[in-house]
Amino acid sequence: MATIELEHIRKEYGNDIAIEDLNLDIQDGEFVTLVGPSGCGKSTTIETIAGLTKPTSGTVSIGDRDVTKLPPKDRGIAMVFQNIALFPHKDVYDNISFGLQLRKFEKEEIDKRVEKAAETVQLNGMLDRMPSEMSGGQRQRVAIARAIVRQPDAFLMDEPLANLDAELRVHMRTQLQRIHDELDTTIVYVTHDQAQAMTMSDRIAVINDGDLQQFAPPLECYNEPANLFVAGFIGSPAMNFIEGEITDDGFEADAGYIDVEFDPSAVDATVGQQVVLGVRPEHVLPTETATGDVTDSIDTYTDVTEPMGKEIFVYLVTDQSATVDMEDPDAAGQLLMSVGPAADIGEDQPLSVALDKSNLHLFDADSEVAIAHGLAEPAGVDATEDTPASADD
Amino acid sequence: MSHDTQPAGSSDEEQGPFTNWVDSAIKNPKKVYRAMFATVAIFFLFTTLFPLYWLTMIAFSDGSRVSEGVGLLPTGFDPSSFIEIFQQVPFHLYMFNSLVFATLTTVFVLLVASLAGYAFGRLQFRGKRPMMLGVLVISFFPPAAFFIPLFQLFNQQISFLGITPPELYSTPGGVVIPLSAVFLPLAIFILTTFYGQIPDGLEDAARIEGTTRLGALFRVIIPLSAPGVATAGILTFIAVYNEFFFSFLMTGAAAQDWAPIVDGIISYRSQFQVRYDLMAAASIVAVLPVATLVVIAQEKIVSGLTSGALKE
Numbered sequence: 205m206a207t208i209e210l211e212h213i214r215k216e217y218g219n220d221i222a223i224e225d226l227n228l229d230i231q232d233g234e235f236v237t238l239v240g241p242s243g244c245g246k247s248t249t250i251e252t253i254a255g256l257t258k259p260t261s262g263t264v265s266i267g268d269r270d271v272t273k274l275p276p277k278d279r280g281i282a283m284v285f286q287n288i289a290l291f292p293h294k295d296v297y298d299n300i301s302f303g304l305q306l307r308k309f310e311k312e313e314i315d316k317r318v319e320k321a322a323e324t325v326q327l328n329g330m331l332d333r334m335p336s337e338m339s340g341g342q343r344q345r346v347a348i349a350r351a352i353v354r355q356p357d358a359f360l361m362d363e364p365l366a367n368l369d370a371e372l373r374v375h376m377r378t379q380l381q382r383i384h385d386e387l388d389t390t391i392v393y394v395t396h397d398q399a400q401a402m403t404m405s406d407r408i409a410v411i412n413d414g415d416l417q418q419f420a421p422p423l424e425c426y427n428e429p430a431n432l433f434v435a436g437f438i439g440s441p442a443m444n445f446i447e448g449e450i451t452d453d454g455f456e457a458d459a460g461y462i463d464v465e466f467d468p469s470a471v472d473a474t475v476g477q478q479v480v481l482g483v484r485p486e487h488v489l490p491t492e493t494a495t496g497d498v499t500d501s502i503d504t505y506t507d508v509t510e511p512m513g514k515e516i517f518v519y520l521v522t523d524q525s526a527t528v529d530m531e532d533p534d535a536a537g538q539l540l541m542s543v544g545p546a547a548d549i550g551e552d553q554p555l556s557v558a559l560d561k562s563n564l565h566l567f568d569a570d571s572e573v574a575i576a577h578g579l580a581e582p583a584g585v586d587a588t589e590d591t592p593a594s595a596d597d
Numbered sequence: 598m599s600h601d602t603q604p605a606g607s608s609d610e611e612q613g614p615f616t617n618w619v620d621s622a623i624k625n626p627k628k629v630y631r632a633m634f635a636t637v638a639i640f641f642l643f644t645t646l647f648p649l650y651w652l653t654m655i656a657f658s659d660g661s662r663v664s665e666g667v668g669l670l671p672t673g674f675d676p677s678s679f680i681e682i683f684q685q686v687p688f689h690l691y692m693f694n695s696l697v698f699a700t701l702t703t704v705f706v707l708l709v710a711s712l713a714g715y716a717f718g719r720l721q722f723r724g725k726r727p728m729m730l731g732v733l734v735i736s737f738f739p740p741a742a743f744f745i746p747l748f749q750l751f752n753q754q755i756s757f758l759g760i761t762p763p764e765l766y767s768t769p770g771g772v773v774i775p776l777s778a779v780f781l782p783l784a785i786f787i788l789t790t791f792y793g794q795i796p797d798g799l800e801d802a803a804r805i806e807g808t809t810r811l812g813a814l815f816r817v818i819i820p821l822s823a824p825g826v827a828t829a830g831i832l833t834f835i836a837v838y839n840e841f842f843f844s845f846l847m848t849g850a851a852a853q854d855w856a857p858i859v860d861g862i863i864s865y866r867s868q869f870q871v872r873y874d875l876m877a878a879a880s881i882v883a884v885l886p887v888a889t890l891v892v893i894a895q896e897k898i899v900s901g902l903t904s905g906a907l908k909e
Contacts, residue, residue, distance in 0.1 A: 254801075254805060255804075256801050256804065256805075275804070275809065276801075276804045276805045277804060277805070277806070277807040277808065277809070281805065282805060282806075283801070283802070283805045285798045285801065285802060286798075287796060287798045288798075289796070289798035289799050289801065289802040290802075291799060291802070291803070291817055291821075292799075292821065293820050293821055302803075302806050302807075303806035303807045306806065306807040306808060306812075307807055350802075350806070354806075
């Protein structure tokens with residue numbers, strides 16, 4: 205068990221900058237997920253922690269030890285890879301015990317530990333199989349056993365579930381959480397799948413273009429995204445964004461179809477400021493059933509409905525003749541709404557909707573940094589200003 | 598014969614057998630492929646195996662009657678030449694010398710080519726392509742081009758910066774060093790290809806588990822590239838074992854002076870007679886170790902190919 209600390213990590217490949225200036229402080233026993241789109245630098249980050257990649261500058265510390273210049277084997281870490289990476293020429297026992305054998309452990313100690321690790325991942329009785337004789341899920345469990353058998357200070361997991369099918373992925377997700385509960389070891393987990401990030405982690409580090417966007421517990425990233433990128437990346441389907449301007453009495457969309465009334469001075473916004481309003485699909489409500497503090501009704505027409513079972517996604521357009529541009533979900537005049545399965549909403553019909561004001565997000569259009577979360581009235585007494593929204597950068 | 602396909606059956610009888618065969622071959626091209634395969638296969642088997650057969654016949658012939666000529670069967674029958682070859686000269690020592698050259702060169706070549714193959718196949722570095730090209734260019738030179746300077750260096754001990762190298766003439770070093778240089782490029786190319794195909798994840802996993810880069814090479818990459826290593830090793834071993842030029846010229850003529858098999862075979866030629874039967878017998882005996890090696894290693898290569906089961 206150990207803390208992991210990254211200080212001013214910078215990594216360049218030739219002229220490309222993979223990581224700009226990354227600072228991460230991971231607590232002992234914490235389950236931290238690095239999440240971001242492909243090529244955002246999250247894999248480079250975990251490889252830097254592992255020692256497989258040397259940072260151009262900056263320091264990596266594991267358990268108060270500066271390991272920047274140490275080779276991977278001396279860092280006290282174990283890693284599970286996306287492509288599983290079992291040694292195909294060794295059987296399960298040899299795969300799991302590879303690290304122990306290299307470290308010259310006693311035979312009995314190795315046997316004992318391998319047995320226990322195999323038990324943890326439910327692989328008893330399969331120790332003499334070859335990797336080629338196993339299914340994808342079994343192989344991934346061997347890889348996890350190989351990681352836990354050495355009792356490392358920290359686990360690094362690079363998209364370990366990406367190559368598994370959907371059902372197995374959910375199953376392994378629970379198993380991983382169980383293993384984390386059991387071992388209580390620091391885990392750094394990389395994924396581009398925000399569902400995995402949300403469900404498993406103590407804290408999420410959202411990374412984009414080699415920059416840390418937000419480092420916070422999953423629900424905080426969801427409810428109080430630090431900037432436009434986090435708001436759009438976390439949550440599925442993605443948040444609606446509406447470009448507009450701050451007026452004397454609140455927000456007015458550039459396209460004119462949405463007004464939100466609030467006191468601009470209460471949320472640190474200046475009149476005339478260009479902003480982006482964010483609202484999650486589940487906070488777009490049909491006016492008839494809307495309760496609580498909502499905006500004025502917006503007249504829209506339903507375009508396409510997507511019944512998902514437990515919810516229905518409804519694509520709304522303000523102009524009846526328009527169709528939803530799926531390529532650009534944030535195009536003016538369209539909104540995505542998510543309603544319960546009981547809602548009776550047909551396609552191509554007029555529908556009046558309102559936005560739940562306590563769940564609106566306001567971002568500066570230029571810096572893309574969050575200004576406020578929740579615009580419920582009376583703005584003066586609302587706690588919106590106290591949100592730790594003005595994230596580091 | 599083909600009444601159902603050719604209604605005008607009567608015309609068949611007018612055609613000769615060759616025309617009939619051509620007719621049926623046109624309808625059934627597989628027949629032609631089979632015939633062509635048989636022809637080519639028999640031709641290759643004949644050209645490769647017949648010399649060996651004839652060599653065996655000479656070896657079994659009576660030494661004093663070989664000059665009469667040897668046909669498809671031995672002239673007279675005298676298997677004792679297989680024993681005599683060891684009595685006239687210490688032929689086993691000549692064989693030992695050649696085996697030592699081949700083994701040392703193979704070990705050295707595999708070791709160096711593994712390191713080079715790892716670098717060329719798995720690392721990115723500046724000047725990789727020019728260096729690879731340089732290795733290739735070296736293999737273009739005829740080995741004879743290096744001979745005279747090397748002979749002087751190994752034999753006459755030219756001092757360089759005040760250091761005189763040890764005399765390598767008539768030692769294994771005099772053969773192993775130049776031959777290693779000659780056969781390295783091929784081995785480097787084979788191993789570069791094989792090592793380059795091992796997924797990065799496996800090497801990363803080995804390094805995380807506790808090996809160095811070099812350890813990962815020997816514990817994971819080389820075992821998984823067994824077929825490639827076996828191929829490079831066998832090619833080198835056979836080439837050096839059969840090599841004539843350097844091994845003949847860089848050593849003396851006697852077995853104690855590290856003379857190779859060729860010297861042994863030539864020594865059955867004396868001032869007054871040439872014992873072709875002994876030469877033939879010695880040649881056959883000399884082939885045995887390599888033949889055995891190839892048979893064993895081939896099994897290894899095949900098993901390596903099937904059990905590898907590399908999956909990502």
